[in-house]
Amino acid sequence: MFAIEVKNLKKYYSKGKVKAVDDISFKVPQGARFGFLGPNGAGKTTTIRCIMGFLHIYDGEIYIQGEKITPVYDVKYRNNIGYLPGELGLYKSMNAMDLFQHFMKLYDMKINWHYVKELAVRLELNLERKLGELSKGNRQKVGVISALMGKFDLLIMDEPTSGLDPLMQREFYEIVKERQEESKCTVFLSSHILPEVENFCDRVAIIRHGKIIEVSSVQDLKDKSLKEIELDFTSNKAMKKFQVLLEKEYPIANVKYSLGAHLLFTAPPKETRELLSVISDTKWNGEYIRDFTIKHSSLENIFMQYYRGGEKE
Numbered sequence: 001m002f003a004i005e006v007k008n009l010k011k012y013y014s015k016g017k018v019k020a021v022d023d024i025s026f027k028v029p030q031g032a033r034f035g036f037l038g039p040n041g042a043g044k045t046t047t048i049r050c051i052m053g054f055l056h057i058y059d060g061e062i063y064i065q066g067e068k069i070t071p072v073y074d075v076k077y078r079n080n081i082g083y084l085p086g087e088l089g090l091y092k093s094m095n096a097m098d099l100f101q102h103f104m105k106l107y108d109m110k111i112n113w114h115y116v117k118e119l120a121v122r123l124e125l126n127l128e129r130k131l132g133e134l135s136k137g138n139r140q141k142v143g144v145i146s147a148l149m150g151k152f153d154l155l156i157m158d159e160p161t162s163g164l165d166p167l168m169q170r171e172f173y174e175i176v177k178e179r180q181e182e183s184k185c186t187v188f189l190s191s192h193i194l195p196e197v198e199n200f201c202d203r204v205a206i207i208r209h210g211k212i213i214e215v216s217s218v219q220d221l222k223d224k225s226l227k228e229i230e231l232d233f234t235s236n237k238a239m240k241k242f243q244v245l246l247e248k249e250y251p252i253a254n255v256k257y258s259l260g261a262h263l264l265f266t267a268p269p270k271e272t273r274e275l276l277s278v279i280s281d282t283k284w285n286g287e288y289i290r291d292f293t294i295k296h297s298s299l300e301n302i303f304m305q306y307y308r309g310g311e312k313e
Contacts, residue, residue, distance in 0.1 A: 001030060001065065001066035002027045002028055002029055002030065002063065002066065003028045003029065003030050003031075003032070003064070003065060003153070003154050003186035003188070004027070004028040004034075004051065004062075004063070004064060004154070004186070004188060005026075005027045005028070005061075005062070005063035005066075006024060006025055006026050006027075006047070006051070006060065006061075006062055006063075007025050007060055007061040007062075007063075008023050008024075008025055008059065008060040008061065009021055009023070009024050009025070009047065009050060009057060009059075009060035009061075009062065010022060010023055010057065010058040010059040010060050011043075011046050011047075011050055011055060011057055011058050012058045016058075019210050020043055020046045020210055021043045021046050021047050021050065021210050022043075022209075022210040022211050023059075023060075023211070024043075024047065024207070024210070024211060024212045025212065026205045026212055026215050027215075028186060028188050028203075029186075029203070030184075030186055031180075031184050031185070031186055032186055032187070032188075032202060032203050033180070033187045033200055033201045033202050033203070034186070034187065034188045034189070034201060034202075034203050034204070034205070035189060035190075035191060035197040035200070035201035035203070035204040035205070035218075036048075036188065036189065036190040036191070036204070036205055036207065037190075037191065037192070037194070037197060037204050037205065037206045037207065037303060038190075038192065038206065038207040038208060039192050039307075040192065042207045042208055042209065042210070043207050043209075043210040043211075044158070044190040044207060045086045045158055045190065046210075047207070048086075048156060048158050048190060050062070050071065051064075051071060051156065052071065052078065052081070052083060052156065053069075053071030053072045053073075053074070053075065053078065054071075055072075056072055057071070064077050064080075064081075064154070065077075065080070065153065065154070078107075079107050079108070079109065080152055080153050080154060081152055081153075081154045081155070081156055082146075082147040082148055082149075082150060082152035082154070082155040082156070082157075082185075083147055083155075083156050083157075084143045084144060084146070084147040084155075084156070084157040084158060084160050085143070085158055086158035086159045086162070086190070088139055088140065088142070088143045090131040090132075090139060090142065090143075091131060092130065092131050092132025093130060093131075093132065094130070094131055095127060095128050095129055095130055095131065096120070096125065096126075096127040096128075096129075096131065096142045096145070097127045097128070099131065099142065099146065100116060100145070100146060100149060103146055103149075107150070109150045109151075110150075110151070111149050111150065112149070115149065116145060116149050119144075119145045119148060119149075119175065120141075120145065122171055122175065123141045123144065123145070123168060123171060123172070123175075124141075124168070125138055125141040125142065125145070126138075135163075136163040137163040137164055137165065137168065139163070140160075140161075140162060140163040140164055141164070141168070143160075144160060144172060144175075147160075148175065148176075148179060151183065152185060153183075153185055153186065154185060154186050154188070155176070155179075155185055155186070155187045155188065155189075156188045156189075157187070157188070157189040157190070158189075158190050159190055159191060159192070160172060160189055160191075161173075161191070161193065161196060169193075169196065173196065173199070173200050176200075177200070189201075194298070194299045194300040194303055195298070195299070195300065197218075197299060198218060198298065198299035198300075201218060202217060202218060203215070203216065203217050203218065204216065204217075204218055204221070204299075206303065206306055208306065208307060213306055214306060218299060221299065221302050222296045222299070222302065223269070223296075224269060225269075225296070225301070225302040225305065226254075226266040226267060226268060226301065226302075226305060227266065227267055227268075227269060227272040227294055227295065227296065228256075228264070228265075228266050228294070228295045228296075228301070229264070229265055229266070229267060229272065229275065229292065229293075229294050229295075230262075230263070230264045230292060230293045230294075230295070231262070231263045231264075231279070231289055231291075231292045232261060232262055232289070232290045232291040232292065233261040233262070233263065233288055233289055233290060234261065234287070234288055234289070234290050235261055236260055236261050238261065238287075238288035238289070239258070239260075239261050239262070239263050241288065242263065242284070242288065242289075243255070243258065243263065245278070246265065250267065250271050250274075250275065252267065252268060252271055253265050253266065253267040253271060253275075254266045254267070261290075266301075272294065276294065279292055
């Protein structure tokens with residue numbers, strides 16, 4: 001059983017002319033930390049709103065905790081979801097505690113008020129100030145606490161760290177990690193801040209122009225992604241000679257930086273292994289190459305690879 005399963009989901013506008021989400025499918029395992037990646041306009045928020053039942057879907061099926069649902073009509077399932085929308089609409093005349101009490105009655109749920117106050121301290125949020133007086137970052141903190149305050153089996157968060165400063169972003173992820181370790185809940189979050197996702201998520205789906213182009217574990221993405229190779233040569237002449245070798249024998253390698261006796265390029269895993277043999281050969285190592293490093297691509301580089309059409313490679 002999966003916490004979320006989306007099958008052939010379509011959401012079209014303008015009588016099918018605008019395909020916001022175009023026949024996508026993915027599964028979120030129970031207990032996973034699942035990242036939904038894509039820039040603004042890729043279809044992340046539309047997908048989440050379809051799952052939550054805030055939009056009528058054009059076609060497709062959605063399953064929550066193994067049960068097929070019709071999101072717009074089957075509203076009870078939302079009581080088991082801690083939801084943080086991408087755009088918060090808050091009652092300006094209320095303070096945070098008033099809002100949380102309103103949600104408690106609306107969703108008929110029990111709230112651990114000691115935990116709410118603990119979160120407020122950690123996120124440096126004043127619970128008594130009117131919501132209309134809060135900055136964007138503090139309003140976001142209210143949304144974060146509202147998504148975490150119930151004993152939810154599933155957390156769905158759309159750009160959860162938007163408006164938070166770096167220290168609060170780090171604290172947010174620490175809080176969610178602790179919550180998941182304690183309750184074994186599933187976390188599904190959308191983001192375009194890739195270093196955060198890389199450090200937090202174990203699986204990701206990448207969406208591009210309304211279509212899913214990859215679903216994988218973060219580690220598998222790294223293992224099959226381009227490697228970054230940095231070489232320090234004994235001279236500019238030696239570097240130029242190696243560049244000629246690259247252009248002739250390994251045209252798939254992509255030079256990112258070349259200056260003086262320094263060269264930085266990327267290559268797929270197979271070519272990287274072959275190049276490592278070349279670099280380690282006594283003909284090159286020592287006489288031409290002074291030092292080298294090979295790094296896994298960051299999730300950010302992998303993401304850009306896909307968005308530049310690298311998925312075909």
